[in-house]
Amino acid sequence: MSNPEWRSVGNGHLEGPIPIPDLDPSKLTITLSESLKPIPEPESLIFGGTMSDHMLVASFDPVTGWSAPEIKPYGPFTLDPASSCFQYATNIFEGMKAYVGPDGTPRLFRPDKNMTRLARSAERVALPPFNSDALLELIKKLVVVDKKWIPNLEGHSLYMRPTIIGTRASLGVTASDHALLYVILSPTGPYFRTGPKPISLLATTQNVRAWPGGTGSHKLAGNYTSGFSPQRKAAKQGYDQLLWLLKDESGWKVTEAGAMNVFVVVGRDDGDIDLVTPPLDGTILPGVTRDSILAITNAHTAGKLTLPGIPPTKRIHTHERPFTIADMDRWLEQDKLQEMFAVGTAAVVAPVGRVGFQDEDDSKIRDLLLPSYEGGMGPVSWAVRKMIVDIQEGRFEWEGWSVRCE
Numbered sequence: 001m002s003n004p005e006w007r008s009v010g011n012g013h014l015e016g017p018i019p020i021p022d023l024d025p026s027k028l029t030i031t032l033s034e035s036l037k038p039i040p041e042p043e044s045l046i047f048g049g050t051m052s053d054h055m056l057v058a059s060f061d062p063v064t065g066w067s068a069p070e071i072k073p074y075g076p077f078t079l080d081p082a083s084s085c086f087q088y089a090t091n092i093f094e095g096m097k098a099y100v101g102p103d104g105t106p107r108l109f110r111p112d113k114n115m116t117r118l119a120r121s122a123e124r125v126a127l128p129p130f131n132s133d134a135l136l137e138l139i140k141k142l143v144v145v146d147k148k149w150i151p152n153l154e155g156h157s158l159y160m161r162p163t164i165i166g167t168r169a170s171l172g173v174t175a176s177d178h179a180l181l182y183v184i185l186s187p188t189g190p191y192f193r194t195g196p197k198p199i200s201l202l203a204t205t206q207n208v209r210a211w212p213g214g215t216g217s218h219k220l221a222g223n224y225t226s227g228f229s230p231q232r233k234a235a236k237q238g239y240d241q242l243l244w245l246l247k248d249e250s251g252w253k254v255t256e257a258g259a260m261n262v263f264v265v266v267g268r269d270d271g272d273i274d275l276v277t278p279p280l281d282g283t284i285l286p287g288v289t290r291d292s293i294l295a296i297t298n299a300h301t302a303g304k305l306t307l308p309g310i311p312p313t314k315r316i317h318t319h320e321r322p323f324t325i326a327d328m329d330r331w332l333e334q335d336k337l338q339e340m341f342a343v344g345t346a347a348v349v350a351p352v353g354r355v356g357f358q359d360e361d362d363s364k365i366r367d368l369l370l371p372s373y374e375g376g377m378g379p380v381s382w383a384v385r386k387m388i389v390d391i392q393e394g395r396f397e398w399e400g401w402s403v404r405c406e
């Protein structure tokens with residue numbers, strides 16, 4: 001959490017040119033809304049379309065530090081048109097969810113991971129640092145205030161969007177020394193309402209999402225903007241999402257699918273299986289779901305837990321290593337490519353059924369067809385999805401990953 005200007009020193013202060021106040025939960029004020037909104041029927045929810053009654057807000061000023069945080073009614077901000085966020089995209093965010101457990105208590109899934117990732121994003125775009133434990137404490141308070149907005153139905157949750165924007169009101173091309181931090185909440189239903197349906201991906205050689213030394217491993221708003229037009233073109237060609245590639249001497253490396261990490265399941269000659277995902281080399285967003293899937297699969301293979309539907313004796317070897325479209329072609333030809341799936345907080349696990357690939361010199365798209373399974377998901381996709389959702393919703397306790405908000 002080092003920033004050229006300020007550094008969190010852990011005593012409630014940021015150390016910089018002068019010590020200034022850090023984010024402080026003991027200064028929280030709560031103003032409850034006097035006009036509560038009707039809570040929509042869970043079946044009618046569209047992702048990100050409805051916001052809850054309240055939001056958490058704090059602002060940063062280089063002289064006075066972080067303001068006293070506020071929980072207050074959800075509503076618009078007034079911002080100077082020259083604000084850094086509008087001119088230079090000093091916008092970062094997180095995506096996380098709150099669930100209700102069987103005991104009725106709201107729970108978060110590995111929220112410390114989102115907090116440290118947000119702190120890393122802030123550092124990458126030189127937004128001010130903040131105490132990430134303090135932010136988590138504040139988020140828990142917000143979730144308790146809007147607890148009734150967590151849909152109490154399996155596969156449903158309250159999506160949370162912690163955001164920090166640069167509010168320096170000047171056109172000077174430089175870091176924003178003013179910022180606004182806020183957290184908004186949106187109830188969501190399952191990604192697949194009618195059961196899992198394999199998605200199709202168009203592997204693009206025309207545009208890249210991330211590159212070595214770039215910002216692809218951080219959750220910066222600007223990383224998504226450049227994908228909107230290619231995504232629209234892919235949709236016109238009949239594909240659900242883009243499969244982002246990156247070319248190097250090994251060929252067209254697979255990196256991510258839309259805004260999700262990717263995995264492939266590859267059979268081995270010894271009867272075991274390999275679970276492969278691209279390494280965190282700076283071009284891959286370090287997903288919490290990705291990390292969790294690697295951890296529970298390793299735990300299965302080590303005999304520490306059993307993935308549902310997978311025999312305890314079936315070993316799954318995890319690998320964080322690059323693979324290319326040519327590797328996928330070869331595995332398909334050898335009948336070894338068993339499953340491909342995309343993972344992230346919103347969908348948890350989305351099985352992939354088809355990958356269209358258009359080489360640079362070839363105008364015709366060639367489809368790579370993945371094996372299909374009854375019910376829409378292969379055994380590994382299904383098992384890791386079930387295990388993660390059971391941990392998130394508090395039906396299975398594992399390594400303190402499910403954190404209660406009280």
Ligand SMILES: *Cc1c(COP(=O)(O)O)cnc(C)c1O
Pocket residue numbers: 095219256258259260261285286287288289290343344345346
């Ligand atoms: C957020 C995100 C992911 C998934 O991360 P999770 O922490 O699992 O939600 C993957 N790729 C990109 C580009 C993302 O923005």
